[in-house]
Amino acid sequence: AWKKYQTKGFSTKEEFEKDVVRHVETTLARSMFNCDETAAYAAASLAFRDRLITEWNRTQQRQTFTDSKRVYYLSLEFLMGRALDNAMLNVGLKNVAKEGMSELGFRIEDIIEQEHDAALGNGGLGRLAACFLDSMASLNYPAWGYGLRYRYGIFKQEIVDGYQVEVPDYWLDFNPWEFPRHDITVDIQFYGNVRKYQDDKGVQTAVWEGGEIVKATAFDVPIPGYSTPTTNNLRLWSSKAASGEFDFQKFNSGDYESSVADQQRAETISAVLYPNDNLERGKELRLKQQYFWVAASLYDIVRRFKKSKRAWREFPDQVAIQLNDTHPTLAIVELQRILIDLEGLEWDEAWSIVSQTFGYTNHTVLPEALEKWSVPLFQNLLPRHLQIIYEINLFFLQSVERKFPKERELLARVSIIEESQPKMVRMAYLAIVGSHKVNGVAELHSDLIKTTIFKDFVRIFGPDKFTNVTNGITPRRWLHQANPRLSELIASKTGGYDFLKDLTMLNKLEQFADDKEFKKEWQEIKYANKVRLAKHIKATTGVTVNPSALFDIQVKRIHEYKRQQMNIFGVIHRYLTIKAMSPEERKKLAPRVSIFGGKAAPGYWMAKTIIHLVNSVGAVINKDADVGDLLKVIFLEDYNVSKAETIIPASDISEHISTAGTEASGTSNMKFVLNGGLIIGTCDGANIEITREVGENNIFLFGNLSEDVDELRHAHTYGRHELDPNLTKVFDSIKSGTFGDVNSFSALIGAIEDHGDYYLVSDDFLSYIQTQDLVDQAYKNQDEWVSKCIISVARMGFFSSDRCINEYAESIWNIEPLTPEDGN
């Protein structure tokens, strides 16, 4: 029905070509005679961008006129990847563009490849935010994302002599997908002092004064929904110096050098994404980034609310704010400050508004990732906010004391301020106290936070405040865009592309799990995807891999808890086994390609050592003539969203092998299964729910359970710790120098042999290699294997981020979709 409102703009290939030529000749000021692929990409993007703008404006008007409740998704990371392909598919004009570009002499694939990834995120958390934006728009929810416009995204990874080298990712040279809003700026204050005074009526007021001001400028990115009239907005803030304001007063007028230095210091705030994933390091600049972004976003949200002229108590009926982990927790304090210091509300009324507005999503239980800020650092940077935090804490602890009168230790345990040296602000506790709902991201994870790190808070607030929303992924990017042939095959059997809007429709595929013709097509598509990846491997590493081999893939951030070290030890074990075999025995083996990819945080030395080991092992195995095609080891450089789109559809088996209880959810597990690959994994995160959906026969689970982890760790520390003999053999071969310098890898071995094997690599090793043998056996029966893959895909409907967003909308945000029928 909304189609009748559809915008002007091209809809045929001729019209598209006209737009492209116009942009080449006028916007880019070039002639069609020297239009290269870069220019063609630019012009095609501008043509699509024009088309998005009308719907974007209309969506915003609709949301304003109907005065409907909006959700604001606050995330320091949005791992968007490429925009052009996504825009073409979402507005349903990729074929038009393909034909048009072809007539202009370009292949659409080459044009798409020109785009630099928007890589404003580290890993799972950032990519989840990007999937959520796609789902919120595709489901017509009135929703905005708020983030930071980093000048440098996550670093580019180069592998030099087997080691990771980081190269800056300057991505803004040409970015047609953002609109600078130089008229939308906010002054953000840092440092300074708080002066308290009483007015004539004896009312205390706090004034935050002095310090310095930095300007936030908005940059807007349109977010088109798939086949919907909704185009939502992602607003990213960029920092610059507030020129001519009082921050310059402290310099002598005409002191040019220090003015420039000041300018640069201000611009530093939005300069670079912190490249840590699941690690907190307490740097002042990081806290500055957080406040800068949170204060600008809240100013914007509050300004929009005030235009509606509603009473403050209606704020939570108009506004839901979701905190993507604790990174935006300052928003809670900032809204309280706005309401009491600037708008003159009473504390209690303000606090009730604040705590009804926010929801907090936890993404990790790793202790080293839980955010804490030193009180002295806080005091210096945000003096007024620290006062407010102390008040919040005081009222909170008073309420706890009333409820649990004689439990002094409880008060110390749940205090937002940790009484350490120096004292620390516990951001997760602040987020819980200031939100109406707290959720984990998979069932096991949500249970774990309720019984471990947030246990006391469940007693205090009751169990209903804590809930689960299992993560999901957008099928538009992770099936339709990444695997167009599989998407087409599915469409041909399920009655068109409706399954992209209702992924549970995949269940119609189950009836074809034994259909010969269907299975043949399915296999052909997988093979073609593997050929494509093999070409990429050849081009980037020089290694030839056989596309008929079993492709075994582990791509994700490198972290000890994700256990890439166990994977590579397993590869070495396989290598030693092959070496010990007779040629006849070798003939019975299933050839395998072990593929790794992922970035290590630049300061995470152990993770970098894992990368070095993978490359060193590959260097030896890949040129061993005894082994040949039976085993190849590949490390793919610079894993990112666009590379994931080629890697994931090419997997036969992928690895999700974290120590039980450590991976909150995982989302690549869902992407791999949705693309017709099976997985080997531990009983962790969403693997458990994937098993529930696809059935135990269609997944390779192994290893200890999360409830056994504490005991095993305890036994390592206090009992004898005997290593698995298979693992010992692997260590012996490393120690004998098979893979180069022995000392390079001693820390990796030492962590297991001498330092308690915290991630239980040895405990799970036997079960891991035995399960890998089962994978080999299963792969030999291709007929059964393909049926397993089809059945699994058919049962993956639950893992759409659409399901996930509908759950948030209903149980946390209390918002409704909005379409033209409701407005303009």
Ligand code: 26M
């Ligand atoms: C912290 C401090 C300084 C700089 C960066 C950080 C930081 C950045 C990212 C800390 C944690 C970050 O992300 C955690 C994360 O990605 N968690 C993952 O979230 C996914 C989506 O819910 C889950 O699927 C993964 O299991 C979980 O590891």
